Amino acid sequence: MADEKEFIIITKAKDLAFHTYDMTTARRFPKRHGKLAVDLMTFAREIVVHIQDANELDITDAGEFRERRYEQKQALSRCKDMLFLIELAERKNLISTAQCAAWTKYAVEVKRMTASWRKKDLERFTESRQRGNAPRR
Numbered sequence: 001m002a003d004e005k006e007f008i009i010i011t012k013a014k015d016l017a018f019h020t021y022d023m024t025t026a027r028r029f030p031k032r033h034g035k036l037a038v039d040l041m042t043f044a045r046e047i048v049v050h051i052q053d054a055n056e057l058d059i060t061d062a063g064e065f066r067e068r069r070y071e072q073k074q075a076l077s078r079c080k081d082m083l084f085l086i087e088l089a090e091r092k093n094l095i096s097t098a099q100c101a102a103w104t105k106y107a108v109e110v111k112r113m114t115a116s117w118r119k120k121d122l123e124r125f126t127e128s129r130q131r132g133n134a135p136r137r
Contacts, residue, residue, distance in 0.1 A: 010051055012106075012110050013047050017044040019103060019106050020106075023040075023099065023103060024041055028095060033089075050078065051072075051110075051114065054068045054069075057071070065125050069118065069122070072117065076114055076115060079107050086103050
């Protein structure tokens with residue numbers, strides 16, 4: 001079962017996705033920048049999926065733990081990708097500086113929370129191994 005912090009990460013990731021879909025309108029991103037809008041929406045969706053997938057994996061099973069860390073890393077990579085594309089949208093004058101700052105705040109929060117979650121998972125996994133807890137079968 002997911003703990004409260006992990007649930008919050010999923011909620012924050014969804015907030016990022018909702019905000020991204022609100023921001024990537026045809027009015028803001030004309031046809032010649034359509035690929036940028038599509039990439040932003042895709043990355044936002046992928047962040048949610050990676051975080052949800054990671055949350056479903058069992059931290060006490062070594063194989064699932066590796067897969068969980070991989071999913072968390074993928075979410076972090078997509079956050080970095082999004083941050084770059086948000087900056088690119090601002091530099092191309094598709095969004096204002098204020099819009100860039102607000103959107104960036106969503107992505108940075110998800111990135112920070114996911115990195116913290118990943119670090120705490122490693123600590124919990126290491127502690128369980130030191131106590132000699134056998135993986136669940």
